[in-house]
Amino acid sequence: MSEPVQVVPMHVRLEYTVTAGRTYSKYLHALAHKRIIGGRCPRCTKVYVPPRGSCPTCGVPTGDEVELQHTATVTTFCIVNIPFGAMPFPPPYVVGALLLDGADLPILHLVRGIPVDQVRMGLRVRAVWVPDAELAPTVESIRWFEPNGEPDADYKTYEAHL
Amino acid sequence: MNEVLSAGYVLEYTYTRSVGKVIGNFLAGLREGRITGVRTSSGRVIVPPTEYDPDTGETCGEFVDVGSSGVVKTWAWVNEVRPRCPLKHPFAWALIQLDGADTALLHAVDAGSIERMRTGMRVRVRWAVERSGRIEDIACFEPEGA
Numbered sequence: 001m002s003e004p005v006q007v008v009p010m011h012v013r014l015e016y017t018v019t020a021g022r023t024y025s026k027y028l029h030a031l032a033h034k035r036i037i038g039g040r041c042p043r044c045t046k047v048y049v050p051p052r053g054s055c056p057t058c059g060v061p062t063g064d065e066v067e068l069q070h071t072a073t074v075t076t077f078c079i080v081n082i083p084f085g086a087m088p089f090p091p092p093y094v095v096g097a098l099l100l101d102g103a104d105l106p107i108l109h110l111v112r113g114i115p116v117d118q119v120r121m122g123l124r125v126r127a128v129w130v131p132d133a134e135l136a137p138t139v140e141s142i143r144w145f146e147p148n149g150e151p152d153a154d155y156k157t158y159e160a161h162l
Numbered sequence: 163m164n165e166v167l168s169a170g171y172v173l174e175y176t177y178t179r180s181v182g183k184v185i186g187n188f189l190a191g192l193r194e195g196r197i198t199g200v201r202t203s204s205g206r207v208i209v210p211p212t213e214y215d216p217d218t219g220e221t222c223g224e225f226v227d228v229g230s231s232g233v234v235k236t237w238a239w240v241n242e243v244r245p246r247c248p249l250k251h252p253f254a255w256a257l258i259q260l261d262g263a264d265t266a267l268l269h270a271v272d273a274g275s276i277e278r279m280r281t282g283m284r285v286r287v288r289w290a291v292e293r294s295g296r297i298e299d300i301a302c303f304e305p306e307g308a
Contacts, residue, residue, distance in 0.1 A: 002193065002194060004183055004187045004190050005185075005190050005295035006186060008179055008189065008296050009176070009177075009179075010178065011175075012174065013172065013174045014172070015171075015172050016170070017171070018168060018170075018171045022166055024167075026164065028167055085174065
């Protein structure tokens with residue numbers, strides 16, 4: 001009898017077509033024009049980025065479109081140390097929860113331009129966009145965020161947005 | 163500007179699975195063109211082999227080769243073939259009890275049309291041209307006498 005087989009490739013692959021919907025599509029189209037838009041709930045006044053079309057707390061349409069600054073505060077972050085297939089860069093790199101100025105919920109994006117062990121809560125960052133010719137309706141129109149040189153944000157300014 | 167966007171999205175996990183000694187033996191047999199089961203303490207032959215007797219929980223005993231032909235116990239016809247199906251045209255998934263086995267193996271039957279499929283029909287293995295110790299070493303089963 002020959003040697004038993006030790007391992008087999010067990011490849012799981014699911015192919016989807018994702019439809020963004022009206023509201024998220026508008027957000028993506030805005031990114032192609034170097035604009036970041038959110039939606040404000042008329043009842044609780046929270047600004048959702050990306051806009052959701054309706055407020056999950058109040059259950060009402062978030063009709064008011066809000067344009068946001070390209071600056072943000074790092075609320076929390078993660079240093080990625082383990083490589084995987086879809087990684088954007090060789091590790092280590094940082095993925096941060098970034099609270100754009102004027103928004104009430106953070107977005108997730110890359111934080112670069114600073115050694116990973118110096119990234120911290122409260123760090124102030126700004127969006128780094130791709131060259132204009134490469135702008136497209138995708139979150140990747142923002143390459144990453146990098147420190148903008150401002151002093152760290154006080155914890156009290158973002159503690160309600162963690 | 164108000165166009166609703168859609169895009170492809172692939173969720174993919176490139177796992178490598180450790181198969182263990184028992185399935186490892188089964189797969190090594192396939193590589194050599196043999197289909198191997200395991201005998202339980204009560205004398206039943208389980209194909210594909212399991213580490214433990216599903217009836218008693220006892221460790222299974224010796225490996226035994228079974229036939230490369232068998233009987234379709236039940237089946238389902240596949241009209242719309244998916245990209246990763248073992249065949250590129252409509253076929254049946256079937257539970258096949260091989261000669262000498264007491265349990266059935268799930269595999270594809272290349273019957274050509276649903277009219278040729280019936281429970282109780284005899285089928286035989288069609289081996290893949292190149293075999294490497296995977297279940298795909300069995301290309302499919304085909305009706306006997308075809």
